[in-house]
Amino acid sequence: MKFSFSSEQDEFRSNLRRFLADRAPIKETRRLMELDAGWEREGWKALNAELGLTAVRIPEEYGGHGFGFGEHCIVLEEMGRALVCAPYFATTVLAAGAILHAGSAERKAALLPGIAAGETIATLASAEDSGSWDAEACTLTASATGHLNGHKSFVLDGHTADLIVVLARGPSGLAFYTVDGSAAGLTRTLLKTMDPTRKLARLEFSDVEATLLGSAAGTYERVMIEAAVCLSNEMVGGAERLREDALAYSMMRMQFGKAIASFQSMKHKAADMLLDVELAKSAAYYAAAALDEGDGDIAMTASLAKACASDTYSQTATHAIQIHGGIGFTWDNDTHLWYKRAKSSDVLFGDAFHHREQMMKNWAA
């Protein structure tokens, strides 16, 4: 197993970090998060075009760069760190993942180049009102003629995506279908949520015409495993940023005539936060490497990484607000933006309790 990044990967990361700090500062996050869409097409196109971020893990034959999860997860970690408002996760992890695993060569050739080029914004609609991402929970149906009826919810960027991959119960079992974002009979509603930086939508399907992408048997689980690993990496990026910012604040904030960083309780908390974040990073990195290397335990590893990232991100965010004191509870301070992202990330694709239960399937008879 690969345990460290190559120097090329390190360089990629530091370029990307500088680029995002410059082009997607937190001020921009605050502007975009107030929009119903949560992002802007022209801005995102321009930002994406410079580094080809949506192309990273798309195979070269479909117009991508053909990198692995190692690189893809670096992008996600940095986007989580910078809290970029963009339909990146939905498009490259969820939709592209489903297409890559379930689509025929023909469908891949039709759909992936647009994603790689940053032209197509896409997503995957699988959970419903029950809030479960398990395949069995799916109730939306597809008829033999490929018409969808039912609903989906908690769909990442579902109200703005051009292309929606939908998990449905079709005539021969669970399958993925593709639907145009503007299809007739499709009603898309932005959900009001507590995390303004990540938009979720509820979709209603009333005889919506769809195209079969491929069977979801096995492939949906695989996409969810990849989603858990990718989200874990996004999460540890956010957690590390929170940790660093809180530490920096403690170094300059004076109380009782000294920097609060000189109080032992603050120092010990900072040490524990470092420990938490480094452990979560190790798990997220290991899981990404395990995906690339085809590790057989990947379902366990993915759940472990997600559970670890969930607990760490929430805990780090709670500590970060506390360290900032009253300031940290204000809207103008940025800490709450990551705090909210931590909470929504915990819930997305199943919370830490869910993933710990999943993990145990690896060991239990």
Next chain:
Amino acid sequence: MKFSFSSEQDEFRSNLRRFLADRAPIKETRRLMELDAGWEREGWKALNAELGLTAVRIPEEYGGHGFGFGEHCIVLEEMGRALVCAPYFATTVLAAGAILHAGSAERKAALLPGIAAGETIATLASAEDSGSWDAEACTLTASATGHLNGHKSFVLDGHTADLIVVLARGPSGLAFYTVDGSAAGLTRTLLKTMDPTRKLARLEFSDVEATLLGSAAGTYERVMIEAAVCLSNEMVGGAERLREDALAYSMMRMQFGKAIASFQSMKHKAADMLLDVELAKSAAYYAAAALDEGDGDIAMTASLAKACASDTYSQTATHAIQIHGGIGFTWDNDTHLWYKRAKSSDVLFGDAFHHREQMMKNWAA
């Protein structure tokens, strides 16, 4: 509900505390715990006689003082604090409890005066090798002629008791039987355990002649509720002692040229320890008062108190050793004696997880 002790109770407590500090110092605990019996009959008789501790909750008509759980739990808290090695809990809480609830007036008159006078050492044998204190787990049988066959385990002072109350499956269901400690067919083995201050035994019954005490239906649950409350009070006594001793040590122990009590991490830990112990005390006291006042929620309250005391005692003991540093890990330092008592108390009558599950029965439909 009574939320504070009367001045008589306070005085009783402080007399008892002084008495035990004088007559049952930790040196004596160390001596007695090395004996297989775990206590000495003459010494215990003398100590008990002076204050009539075994008589506290026995009704006056049976030779006792007729106090309530308020007073009984003060005794238990102080004995837990002083870590007294004596068959007090087994005799007065378990055996006397079963006799009081299940016995006829005649049997009470026959059995209780000896307990009140400190002549009879008694216990209750209910759990078996499964380590469950639930009535349903009982497999030991009683024949129509009152002969017992089977085994019991984790029996408090079971190898030394004069009188053993046994939970058995009799011809008309679960019932309590009394057995003489020296009965033919009874084999008593001291269990080797990690807590030398609390002796447990395994008993084997091979056609042992027994006398029916009364039905265990309802009464066994009641005895277990009382046991949980009483043990909680014993536990908070130990926890508070650990907390106080660790605090005192931190005040005098110098490192880096100052008392370790002046390090903020030590101060904050001490504050958290105080909070934990005070909460557990409140729960234990409330539960004792609830027993006296016949509160309908007593099953929930007892489990709450036990779960709270379990977590607090173990946590406090862990902190106490840590505060003492290397010294705290030595045999000669006393801290480990309470640490081990905390662990055995957690397990006795069901651990914190078990009692939290019990608690929820109060609320769940």
Next chain:
Amino acid sequence: MNEMNEETVRAECRAWLEANWNPNLGLVEWRHKLAESGWGNPHWPSRWYGRDLSVGLVPVVKEEFARIGAIGVAEAGIRVLAAATILAHGTDMHKEKFLMRILTGEDTWCQLFSEPGSGSDVAGAVTRAEMRGNQWVVNGQKVWTTSAHKAHWGLLLARTDWDAKKHAGLSYFIIDMKQPGVTVYPLRQMNGHASFNQVFLSDATVQPEFLVAAVGDGWEVTTTTLMHERRGADGLRTWGKKSDRPERAFEEERAEIATTMEPYKWYPQRAGRVDLVISRAKETGKINEPVVRQEIARLMTMSKAAEWTARRARAAQEQGRPQGPEGSLGKLVSSNIARAAARVHTQISGADALLTGDASPMNGVIAEILVSVPATSIAGGTDEIQRNIISERVLKMPRERTGDSDKPFKDVPRNLVG
């Protein structure tokens, strides 16, 4: 003795109320009458709207008010702290000018203590008051000021001597909030509410007679105010039980309550809404999941034990016995409970915990818990400050060596505030 007094008091109070209580009076008119009678604050000095009654007898009077359903003097908000401070440290002029209008509810007050640079460290205030000509001129910035936009008067802590040591250089003023030098901006919190204000003081003025106590005594006076704030925290939670009777006084009281409580409407969520946990778990069916049951039981254990600890402390106090350490723990445990409750609510509500709109559980209350609980461990003294206080005052552990107590305040390292 006590019993006789209780009877007398009860009889006198009842007689006065039966003769005077009239819900058709205007609220101010009624309270004016009440204040003059001394029954509004019977434990106050008889010279100042009281009856010199011992505090132990106040409940008797309250019972009589409850029996007849009479409205009491204005008791919510910072005005209570203002009254306590003025009673303890104010001049007769202060008492004459302010107390009656506090009791009638005509004047509202705010507290100008906290500053952006000194959160936990109130005595580190750097708002500057200088005597220019014949008046004090104040410059600086205050934060976390509840209801500053409505207040007529402010309790102001300002630094008057920069060569003195930290606590010795402060003075305490009553400042007119309705003057050009005072500008109030709402301060939005992470949960979207704006319950507090920032107050900018730019050459704001205070007449010399509105100094409270002497120049340099500001910290001592502040301590009085803060002590009452801590005591008053309990009151807020239970206050606001409004009557729905139709008469004029009740109608005016309802309006007053609505205005006063407005900034506090998210406070129940801040505490974690333990009261909703069982019912939410039943609604979602999660109450049947063993793992959730454990977490609920842990939370309820902490919550119940905290409640019983508070009652144990109160019982000791009511018996006139010294409170044990259990009395200092309420603030710290409430943080633990709030955080745990937010976690349990997320676990119970699952993905729905994210929702805030109409379709969300309880119209957004669950999500509001998540974004409100962080305030509990910060406001009114952070958890860290609470642990310092418990360890130093209750456990008598050595005090922290601070960097600011042994030199002129001008030389103390402090935050730059932009």
Next chain:
Amino acid sequence: MNEMNEETVRAECRAWLEANWNPNLGLVEWRHKLAESGWGNPHWPSRWYGRDLSVGLVPVVKEEFARIGAIGVAEAGIRVLAAATILAHGTDMHKEKFLMRILTGEDTWCQLFSEPGSGSDVAGAVTRAEMRGNQWVVNGQKVWTTSAHKAHWGLLLARTDWDAKKHAGLSYFIIDMKQPGVTVYPLRQMNGHASFNQVFLSDATVQPEFLVAAVGDGWEVTTTTLMHERRGADGLRTWGKKSDRPERAFEEERAEIATTMEPYKWYPQRAGRVDLVISRAKETGKINEPVVRQEIARLMTMSKAAEWTARRARAAQEQGRPQGPEGSLGKLVSSNIARAAARVHTQISGADALLTGDASPMNGVIAEILVSVPATSIAGGTDEIQRNIISERVLKMPRERTGDSDKPFKDVPRNLVG
């Protein structure tokens, strides 16, 4: 360059081993030969039993030893720290007298640093060494001394100047443990084992030439020893994989391992025995209980993440890149894991967790975990010290102001030791 070196080294080492390795030699005889050849510690200087090899090439040599199954030089116990310290700070006389017998395993060593009054604070040592006549005379008490009863030599830290500041008044000696002034008592731990000793020094003597470095340099030399102790901690865990081959050298090695490992036999329990958790949960059936599954999963998450963190740190190091902060966290996380593992084991074993006799689960191992894990967060630097180190050295937070660094040590408040 590197590749050529690796090849040369591999070839040379292999040739030497094939020519010389003989398991029928006595262990000391073989190691003597090996030490002389320089292949026993190839990264040591060629003048002192080494071959001046870079550390990066040592694994190649180890591979060759493993390939042929040859025994290496003595590598366990305090002797390794003694060798490292003597190599760095010793005189030629020290090196000549001690190094060979360290490598052959003939001499065992112990470390006399910790004292009853200075646990976390090694530099606070108060054991006194005074020059009387022509020798040093030592008085004081040391604790936590592994294998002191067997050791021939001790690494001694003692105070030689009470007017100097704390760290400046210390000197470092090699002391003969087999002399009348040295008395060793076993120190029993709460888990019943007695792996450590107390060492009383009563007019024990040290010849002047056994001072290491200069008078007053003791702290610097101690730092070298401690640095190697931290590095060596990993080794212990994997060491002790003994061969079961019948030849004489192997037989003697097995005896050596048994003796050396004796004090450490409870160390696996100290770490919490995470390795047993799944199998115990299957044995007891608890693996099917949702609540237990959560706790196991939490523990495994922490344990796996810690393992991957250690490997991440090592991978960076092996690539010759600077280690990130992840390298300093192993000690602290191991405490968290040990505590959590003990809790999970109790939960899994239920009442049986209390048992220690033959009838107990795994012959008392589970109970031994409970009474051994407290050592993990204390030994080798408490959790508190680890957090201080991480916050100050890794996170660059301000250092604690201590009460002992700015005055003569004789004026520093310290513990009375009875």
